[in-house]
Amino acid sequence: MLSVLIIVLYFAYVGQAWNVMIGFAGLLSLGHALFVGIGAYASAALFVHFGVGPWLGVFVAIALSVLVGCLIGYLGFRFSIGGVYFALLTIAFAEFTLIVIDHTRWLGSTEGLFLPVSNRETVDLLNLRGSPVMFYYVILAMAASALVLCRVLLNSRLGYYWRAIREDQDAAEASGIHLFRYKMIAIVISSGLTGIGGVWYAFYYNNLFPETTFSTGKSIELILGTVVGGVGTLFGPIIGAFLLTPLGETLTVLTAGFKIDGIKQFFWGVCVAVIVLFRPSGVWPWMSTLLKLDGRRDGAKP
Amino acid sequence: MSGAASLSVRGISKRFRGLAAVSDVSFDVSAGAIYALIGPNGAGKTTIFNMIAGVFRPDSGTILLDGAPLVGKRPDQICRAGVGRTFQLVRPFQALTVEENVAIGALTWTDDVKEARDYAGIVLKLLGLDDKRLSYPDRITLPDRKCLEVARALATKPKVLLLDEVMAGLRPTETDRMVGVFRKLNEGTGLTILLIEHVMRAVMALSRHIVVVNYGKVIAEGTPEQVTRDPDVLACYLGVEAVE
Numbered sequence: 001m002l003s004v005l006i007i008v009l010y011f012a013y014v015g016q017a018w019n020v021m022i023g024f025a026g027l028l029s030l031g032h033a034l035f036v037g038i039g040a041y042a043s044a045a046l047f048v049h050f051g052v053g054p055w056l057g058v059f060v061a062i063a064l065s066v067l068v069g070c071l072i073g074y075l076g077f078r079f080s081i082g083g084v085y086f087a088l089l090t091i092a093f094a095e096f097t098l099i100v101i102d103h104t105r106w107l108g109s110t111e112g113l114f115l116p117v118s119n120r121e122t123v124d125l126l127n128l129r130g131s132p133v134m135f136y137y138v139i140l141a142m143a144a145s146a147l148v149l150c151r152v153l154l155n156s157r158l159g160y161y162w163r164a165i166r167e168d169q170d171a172a173e174a175s176g177i178h179l180f181r182y183k184m185i186a187i188v189i190s191s192g193l194t195g196i197g198g199v200w201y202a203f204y205y206n207n208l209f210p211e212t213t214f215s216t217g218k219s220i221e222l223i224l225g226t227v228v229g230g231v232g233t234l235f236g237p238i239i240g241a242f243l244l245t246p247l248g249e250t251l252t253v254l255t256a257g258f259k260i261d262g263i264k265q266f267f268w269g270v271c272v273a274v275i276v277l278f279r280p281s282g283v284w285p286w287m288s289t290l291l292k293l294d295g296r297r298d299g300a301k302p
Numbered sequence: 303m304s305g306a307a308s309l310s311v312r313g314i315s316k317r318f319r320g321l322a323a324v325s326d327v328s329f330d331v332s333a334g335a336i337y338a339l340i341g342p343n344g345a346g347k348t349t350i351f352n353m354i355a356g357v358f359r360p361d362s363g364t365i366l367l368d369g370a371p372l373v374g375k376r377p378d379q380i381c382r383a384g385v386g387r388t389f390q391l392v393r394p395f396q397a398l399t400v401e402e403n404v405a406i407g408a409l410t411w412t413d414d415v416k417e418a419r420d421y422a423g424i425v426l427k428l429l430g431l432d433d434k435r436l437s438y439p440d441r442i443t444l445p446d447r448k449c450l451e452v453a454r455a456l457a458t459k460p461k462v463l464l465l466d467e468v469m470a471g472l473r474p475t476e477t478d479r480m481v482g483v484f485r486k487l488n489e490g491t492g493l494t495i496l497l498i499e500h501v502m503r504a505v506m507a508l509s510r511h512i513v514v515v516n517y518g519k520v521i522a523e524g525t526p527e528q529v530t531r532d533p534d535v536l537a538c539y540l541g542v543e544a545v546e
Contacts, residue, residue: 157409157418160398164406167395174355174389176381176410176458232397 002132006204008245009139010197015226015237016146017193022223023232024154025186026166027076028083031090033218034097035065035191039198040208041101044113047127047203049106054128058199065195066188068093073187077180082169091216098214108208115206128203135204142200143238146193151234153189162186166232228275230282239284247271306333306492307368307384307461314353314363316346316518323349324518326363331462331511333368334492336484338499338509342538346518347498348390351464354496355387356380367462382410386460388451390467390498394439400450401426401435407457418457425453429483445476452480456487463487465497469504481507514538 014036021027042064043057052060072093076086101107108114123130128138153159161182164172173179202208212218229240248268255264279286309331316324324346331337339347352358354365356377365372372380381387386407395403404422405415412418426432429449434442439450448468455463465484469477481504487493499505505512505526512529514522522532529535 155415157413157415160402160406160409160415160418163398163402164395167397168393170357170377171389171393171395171454172406173377174357174381174387175406175454176378177406178376178378 002136004246004249006132006136006139008241009136009143010200010204011222011225011241011245012238013139013143013146013200014194014197014222015229015241016143016150017190017197018223019226019231019233019237020150020153020190020193021186023226023236024150024159024166025162025183027183027186028087029090029187029190029219030087030216030223031092031094031219032190032194032222033214033216034090034094035069035194036198036201036218036222037094037097037101037208037210037213038065038068039195040202040213041107041113041198042195043199044115044202044208045107047115048113053126054199054203055126058196061195061199062192065191065198068097069187069191070184073184077183091219094214094216094219098210101210101214110210112207112209114208115203117206128200135200139200139204142196147234147238149193154234158182158185224272228272228279228283230284233282233284233288235288236282236284239287240282243275243283244272306494308333308366309354309385309462309494309496310364310366310369311350311354312364312366314350314360314365316349316353316358316360322518324353324360324515327515327518327520328363329513329520329523331494331496333494334488335511336488336495336497336509338497338505338512339515340499340505340512341515341521345515347515348466349518350515351387351466351498354380354464355385381458381460384459384461385464386455386458386462387464388455388466388468390470392439392444392447392451394447394450394454396439399436399438400431400442403439403450404453404457407454408459410458422453422457425457428456428487429453430479445472448472449480452483460493462494462496465495465499467498467500469499469501472501474503477501477504478507480504484508 018029018032021029039061042061043054046052046057046060047054072089076089081089102110123134125134161177164175164177165179165182169179225240225244226237228244229238230236251264251267255267275283312328313326314324315326327350339350341347349358353360356372356375360373367383367385372383395406401419401422404425405418408418408421423432423435426435429452431446431449431453434446439447452468469480472480484495485508488495510525512526513520514529514535516538521534521538522529
């Protein structure tokens, strides 16, 4: 049960980070696993090879994620690559990094990079080694902080500018908004936050494989919760994570008796398709009107 | 809405794949004046606007705002330099409320969202839109959306306001209301206005000076009385036979 909740919060966190780009600024990234992977590999390599703990490693993780984010952003925004083509650029970077790590011995190449697991009992917060309960509180704090941060951002000048860019770039530019600068800020914040998520990911799972870290399927997994929950809303990523992760777990249990390969994935896909068909703008906007909460403050259209 | 500035357009030209959209257009809008840019469809009026606003870079020629060159600057820089513009086809930010739309404009000169929203309220009141503050752009009428377009541009506190057919599609009473607003702004703050307009009722009521373009060239310039008597202008509007 705790492990499910941990995964829920992890997806809520990275979904929130991804939402900064697509939901706030309208920049579609389909390669966000890249930033998780960079954060994860950077912090794990520092820990494995140099004994540098995650609290120091996280700064390196952020720096590297942001650096790569800036590179993608520069190429995309400087040359006005928009929409689907920008998404392709993000996928390309993720796939490229996957291949590089596949061939880097120092990072374990295809055999994987493993963090030493010395204990599961004592809590060593300094090295982020310990029980699932500790990881639960860490990811809970991260998800909560991300929510607060996004709320502050969305209601600041930055948030207004992002939403203007998302709605109409030309009109935004005519209203005095420097498109390049504010898009870059969006990708910097999003990649940095996602990189932090990667550090947590590495220390929670203790093993990293290029294929399972950087693949496009992984990127889709990161964003699906937010899509289902409601892109551009503050609570969408959280609601989506709380819907999809337990759905997957339930289906695993329910379909265990069938002994048919892929039956779980099949039902899972059907469920997601049904939700998206009936609530195309996400579950949260619909829920918030149902609960008579003012959805407008999240920047979503009611 | 601060100060006034002059706008000089000097010999600007723009070709699109060999087609001369605008050739060697010059005119001077003096500070605090209301100028109208008229001409048949496809004459190049909006292209001239887009060059002033920085969307297109002229192939040649210069554009000066109070003597400072604008050519080569980005649209957002030109906006911050003091040129506000509206779009011919209204382009509101759909998922933002009317007030938020206008606040975006005000955020060019303040970091404080609350101050921007307050100022948006003032501008909306001026344009008679304050009761629609919390509506979304797709829930208000076309004339109101036109007003919103103007409000967003005004909220940036421009020195020169470029209005691209904001009266088109408005009823005469609505046109008169809009004309009243612009006249008040112009008299109260000295705001310089350059408008593209087909609605002659508005052009005649507002501007003391008209520039007529056809096929990308200035064919006449002067007071409404002079322009309406100009044979070239009559020819392009009514056809050559009608004049002869």
